[in-house]
Amino acid sequence: MDQEQSGLDKILSLRHDASAKIVNVDEPIVKLVIFELDGEWFAFSGESISEIMSAVEVFFVPGCPPSLEGVINVRGNIESVIRLAELLGKPATDPAPSSSILRGQGGGMHSGIRVDRVVDVLDVVQSAIQPPPTTLPEHMRRIVSGLIRHQDTPVAILDLDRLFEDYQRGQG
C-alpha cells in the first residue's frame, strides 16, 4: 500500500540511513600514518611508527648508498635515516623544510624514514583496506600490503617489515 511518507516517517528513515553508516565497533581497526612522497600518498601501519619528527639534524655517514641519508640522535640513541623516495623508485631530492622523519620499526630493525609530508594519522576499519592491485609495478608488489582511499586519493599501505628486510639485503 503506497502511502505518502509522514514527517515522522521521513525522520525515522533518515535516522535509519544514518545509523547504517555507523561503524561496527567490533570490526578490527587499523591505525595508519599517511604521508606524501613525490605527490603520491602512502601509509604505514601505526603500530610500526613510534614517532613523527621534524627539524632533526641528520649526520652524514660516508660510505653509504645515497638512499641512506645518515643518522639522527634520538634522546641519546643513534638511528639511521633512509630516504623512502629512492627505495620506491622515485627521483632523489633534497629534503624540503616541510619534510618529516618517521621513526619506524620492522623486521627487528629500527630506522628513521624520510617522507615529504605527513598527511594524516587515522583509524580505518580493516574491511576498508583493499588488496593491492595486480597492476602494481614489480618493485612495489612485495612491499605494498593494501590500498585505501583517503580524501579521494588512493593510498598504498606499505609493509615496513619487508621494506627494511629488502633494504638490509641491498635493495634500494
Added chain:
Amino acid sequence: MNTPSSLKSDTLEMVFFMAGGHRFAVEAAQVRTQLSAGQAGTTLTVERLLGLSCEDAQNSASRRILLMKHSAGDYAVEVSNPVELRRLEINAIHPLPSLIAARTKLVGIRGLAIGPEGLTMLVDFRRALIQNQD
C-alpha cells in the same frame, strides 16, 4: 647508560683524526705512536684502508702517520690532521644501526659517536686489514 662492569672507566682513550673530510677515531691502545709524514717507510693511506672513495680523499699537506701495533709487526697508516688524543665518554659510543651496518661500504667501521663536534666514525684498523685481505 651505565658503564659496563667489565670496563674500569666511563671513558675510552681514542685517537681522533680526519679522513676524506670526515672525523674518525681509533682506540688509542692500538696506536704505538704518531709520526710526521716522511718518518715512516711504507704507509697505508687511511682512505684506502677504510674504503673511502677517491673523491673523499683529502689531499692535504697536513698529513700525519699513526704507527699501529700489530702482532705480526707494526704498520703505518697515513691520516689527516687534526690528530688528537682524547677520552671519549662511553655513553657517547653507539653500535652501528642495523641498516648502516648492512649497507656501509666502509671497512673496519665498528661504531659511531655523536658529540659537540658532530659525528665520529669509530674504526678498527686491524679488522679493516683483515677485511681488505678477504
